[in-house]
Amino acid sequence: MTNYLDSYKSIFLDIKLRDFLTIFSLIRNEKRLSSYNILNQNLTQFWLDKNHFTNHFYLPLLCVRTGFDLFLRVNQFPEQSEIIMSAINIPSMITLVQYHNLKVIPCDINLDTLKIDINHVKRLITSKTVAIVYAQIYGRCVDVSELLDLAYEKNLYFIEDCAESFAGFCSCSSKDKTTNLDLYCPTRIQNNSEPTCYMGHPRSHITLYSFGVLKFCTSLGGGLAKISDYNLYKKMSELYEKDPIQNTEQYYTNVKKYFYLFWLLNIPYVIKPLMYIIRLLNLNHMEFVVNRLRAFSKPPQPSELFLSLRRQPCRPLLAFLYHRFQTYDYEHLHKQKENAFYVINNLKQISTLQFIGMNCQLKNFWLFPILVSKPDLFVKILSKYHIDAYRGTTQLNVITKQLLDADNLPISIDDHHKCPNAEYLIDHVIYLPVHCYVPKYVLKQLIDIVNRTAQEIEQYHLRSKL
Known part of the structure; x- marks a missing residue:
């Protein structure tokens, strides 16, 4: 295959x-x-x-x-x-x-x-x-x-x-x-x-x-x-x-950067040969990409943060926002949801794999996160099968970790302020390539490999308890 x-x-x-x-x-x-x-x-x-x-x-x-x-x-x-x-x-x-x-x-x-x-x-x-x-x-x-x-x-x-x-x-x-x-x-x-x-x-x-x-x-x-x-x-x-x-020039600089990344993230004919080279050289390509998608690759100083935020959007950005709302194809969102539920319904519910927010009143899918018992090992195994699972896709983090790393603590993190569920999520989440552009035959391959990987890790986990 x-x-x-x-x-x-x-x-x-x-x-x-x-x-x-x-x-x-x-x-x-x-x-x-x-x-x-x-x-x-x-x-x-x-x-x-x-x-x-x-x-x-x-x-x-x-x-x-x-x-x-x-x-x-x-x-x-x-x-x-x-x-x-x-x-x-x-x-x-x-x-x-x-x-x-x-x-x-x-x-x-x-x-x-x-x-x-x-x-x-x-x-x-x-x-x-x-x-x-x-x-x-x-x-x-x-x-x-x-x-x-x-x-x-x-x-x-x-x-x-x-x-x-x-x-x-x-x-x-x-x-x-x-x-x-x-x-x-x-x-x-x-x-x-x-x-x-x-x-x-x-x-x-x-x-x-x-x-x-x-x-x-x-x-x-x-x-x-x-x-x-x-x-x-x-x-x-x-x-x-x-x-x-x-400054329009600053927005233009960002747009050009995203234009180059568009080819690396959205176009399979570019991605596949590029991934061959990346794997050959053992490069951390996703860290490179994600850092360029973020406004700050590390926590900014106050002056730097406020300088970047305290700006009104330039005229081309306002015009583009209006254009996007008028012309956006919402079929993307329906396809995203369809593909996500296809994968969810075919992944096996076992102890080493868990979904997030499946009892929410509204379930749409911005990214496709799953929780796994051994995320680093899971990502490593999936990578061998050429599945681009990644842990640092989004900047989302648990507040308590940031507070404990900062000098300006709100209060001591006692039992009232601990967040074990949120910490578990951040410690165990990985993101799978499941979205509106992925065809069904590729999703079938992904489902098979993720199921096998989850079962292997579960069996290893059970054996280690014996």
Whole structure:
């Protein structure tokens, strides 16, 4: 049997060649673009038209972290105020809280539902608590109504980090030909239908979306904040208007970098011969690729972080965001989900292999993570069969590890603040090349090899106990 597994990576860019041609054209013809205000209005009006609830305000951003930093800047919380955060997030979100002289209070998650326990959150709330931040991860989405009720009761801000959750707009509000139904869609709830997309809870004070390089519907940068409180929106937008606009040349540099990586991640005819050379020379190619996809390959200094975040998106980026929303092919998302469930349904449920968030209300698949008992060994064995499993695909990390490595600890990590489930996830997760571009015959090969590997490791584990 011919081995095609080398032709597919565990990450890909959700963009086509014609989209690169569009953004290169927008950058080249920047002077012909509409004014900054008109581009902003086009984008916000598009999202207003696609949403069920009209009492929201939209703010286009450079990235999710820009929106979170804006929220912290306008509120000027007293030093040592506490922000409760679900235990899995990217390091720079925690770093932002610490740079504002605030305390991060981690809250563990359930690996099957990805929920955080409401009673545990109640125990974590103190007189210093000012906000709860919940990150919807891996495209799996949780109903946060209970958490919101608690936040409103305690007069706390509630922020949803939906950086990994975008899966299109609800079709009953967007009036298009898709069959997407939002988790909180009144029609879906009335008909008791399965949800297929997630736009954040309508009562969340802020919902943050990302369209960075590895996200669905990527614009190779950019994000959006949906804000439910007008006064908060006004403060954030007025402050943001004072920030400088991103240098178009910097965005152009990033786009060119991603264009080269597109060929290394998305095009099988390029990947397969390249992988032959990489394996021959025993190179760590994924570390090279992932570092170039990230804004920072190591934790940044405060000045470096703020310099990169406190920028408004340039006009070509705003125009490209609008173009992507108008022309995006949502069939990619359906194919991604179909392929993911095909693999899940054919992988054997044994003790050495576990799925994440399979009891969430909404199961979409941004990346394909699995938990295995011996991740380094698992990756090594799969690599021998030319399967590109990888452990460091995403920046997601468990908050407690970062806090213990930092000088600015919120509190001692006692039993109330330990996050064993989240730590287990980060210590045991690997990412498989399962996505919308991988054909079924390749997935069949992958399933067979992963099943055999899991069984071999389980048998070894059982023998070692005897």
